[in-house]
Amino acid sequence: MINLLLRNTARFVVLVLLQVLLLDNIQLNAYLNPFMYVLFILLLPFETPAWLLLVSAFLMGFSIDLFEHTPGMHASATVFMAFLRPLTLKIIAPREDYETSTYPRVFYYGFVWFLKYSLILVFAHHLFLFYFEVFSFSGFFHTLGKVILSTLFSSGFIVLSQFLFYRK
Amino acid sequence: MKSLIQFLLRYHFIILFILIELTSLTLAFRNNDYQKARTVNLVQNIRGVYNAKIYSLKTYIGLREINENLAAENTRLNNIIQRAYHSDDIFFYREDDPGYKQHYYMTGATIINNKTNTQHNFITLNKGAEKGIKPGMGVISNDGIVGVVFDVSKNYATVITLLNTKLIISAKIKKNNYFGSLQWDGKSPEISVLNEIPHHVEINKGDTITTSGYSSIFPEGIMIGTVNDYIVKGGNFYKIKVSLSTDFKKIRFVNVISNLKKDEQLELEKSFPYD
Numbered sequence: 001m002i003n004l005l006l007r008n009t010a011r012f013v014v015l016v017l018l019q020v021l022l023l024d025n026i027q028l029n030a031y032l033n034p035f036m037y038v039l040f041i042l043l044l045p046f047e048t049p050a051w052l053l054l055v056s057a058f059l060m061g062f063s064i065d066l067f068e069h070t071p072g073m074h075a076s077a078t079v080f081m082a083f084l085r086p087l088t089l090k091i092i093a094p095r096e097d098y099e100t101s102t103y104p105r106v107f108y109y110g111f112v113w114f115l116k117y118s119l120i121l122v123f124a125h126h127l128f129l130f131y132f133e134v135f136s137f138s139g140f141f142h143t144l145g146k147v148i149l150s151t152l153f154s155s156g157f158i159v160l161s162q163f164l165f166y167r168k
Numbered sequence: 169m170k171s172l173i174q175f176l177l178r179y180h181f182i183i184l185f186i187l188i189e190l191t192s193l194t195l196a197f198r199n200n201d202y203q204k205a206r207t208v209n210l211v212q213n214i215r216g217v218y219n220a221k222i223y224s225l226k227t228y229i230g231l232r233e234i235n236e237n238l239a240a241e242n243t244r245l246n247n248i249i250q251r252a253y254h255s256d257d258i259f260f261y262r263e264d265d266p267g268y269k270q271h272y273y274m275t276g277a278t279i280i281n282n283k284t285n286t287q288h289n290f291i292t293l294n295k296g297a298e299k300g301i302k303p304g305m306g307v308i309s310n311d312g313i314v315g316v317v318f319d320v321s322k323n324y325a326t327v328i329t330l331l332n333t334k335l336i337i338s339a340k341i342k343k344n345n346y347f348g349s350l351q352w353d354g355k356s357p358e359i360s361v362l363n364e365i366p367h368h369v370e371i372n373k374g375d376t377i378t379t380s381g382y383s384s385i386f387p388e389g390i391m392i393g394t395v396n397d398y399i400v401k402g403g404n405f406y407k408i409k410v411s412l413s414t415d416f417k418k419i420r421f422v423n424v425i426s427n428l429k430k431d432e433q434l435e436l437e438k439s440f441p442y443d
């Protein structure tokens with residue numbers, strides 16, 4: 001239990017640093033804006049209490065906001081995403097349901113499952129974030145293009161990271 | 169109470185979500201100005217750089233037209249000044265007084281050919297006899313005196329500039345009104361020479377030299393230049409080097425001055441018995 005908490009805290013810190021130090025400086029063009037810190041929410045254990053899920057999502061988003069000087073923006077998007085997580089997990093649940101003492105990883109539930117999982121939630125997050133950032137529906141398709149491309153980009157990073165760090 | 173707690177427990181996920189989301193949104197909206205400013209600024213910056221480039225290109229392309237307009241405007245304003253403040257006469261006339269007659273009239277023109285590297289430099293203007301330009305009229309720029317019209321065709325006029333050793337202009341020291349003749353020595357296109365100022369006159373470097381108004385060509389007080397250096401030549405007279413205020417290498421728009429009372433003046437002076 002303590003171990004789990006430590007690992008998640010460490011992941012929290014690493015992801016925040018990775019986001020603000022490295023990824024925020026990657027802007028290949030106006031459309032690509034990778035946000036990989038949402039990986040933290042994706043990787044939280046299945047048994048995470050609902051309130052803790054929301055609170056940690058808020059903390060995560062707020063940390064990013066602090067560095068990006070966008071108070072509340074990433075926080076609200078991340079909380080929105082965390083809110084959708086239980087529902088998403090239910091929808092894409094494998095036939096045998098999630099087993100105890102497993103984690104939402106490629107290793108346990110396969111590449112396709114993880115890709116679906118991350119695509120849905122990352123898309124929700126980016127959709128909320130980018131439209132809230134623009135704060136208007138003018139240039140709707142421009143923003144949508146941004147959302148879709150960034151989603152693919154971020155999800156790509158996220159899935160890739162699974163193969164890099166969680167091979168086991 | 170019990171049912172409320174049950175309700176809260178049952179829907180605590182949604183309730184908590186709404187609470188936290190509202191908190192975040194409140195945060196975001198309270199700082200919305202900043203957010204907005206930030207995004208708007210970014211876009212503006214990118215757009216601004218682009219627009220600045222386009223704008224500078226556009227203004228550069230339009231520069232010629234703008235300059236022509238400004239020159240025309242200057243000419244018009246100069247004419248108004250001539251009309252409104254002309255006070256050489258003993259009596260002041262109202263503008264609409266039949267006794268009043270405008271003394272000088274200016275015509276704007278553009279230089280289409282300009283020589284500065286010979287001993288007898290001249291410029292060519294894009295206006296000629298058709299626009300009322302006649303030989304002997306003075307030519308000035310906004311910076312100061314330029315020269316005198318030498319010859320005209322229907323649409324063009326040649327002007328002997330100050331940078332021509334053959335042109336002699338009546339000039340005076342502005343502060344004490346001693347006058348002499350200005351003639352280029354053919355050396356530097358920035359320097360002309362003022363002669364015939366008696367050596368007892370006090371001169372300092374930087375003194376302003378203007379037209380004297382004693383010729384019928386230029387009005388009084390048009391800028392020629394400033395004293396650059398001076399020596400006493402041959403005992404009685406200064407040889408004053410004058411830094412010309414007009415940069416002959418880059419002038420482009422000039423005004424041609426016609427003295428509307430020139431004929432009258434010359435007529436009168438001709439009848440004076442010199443002998």
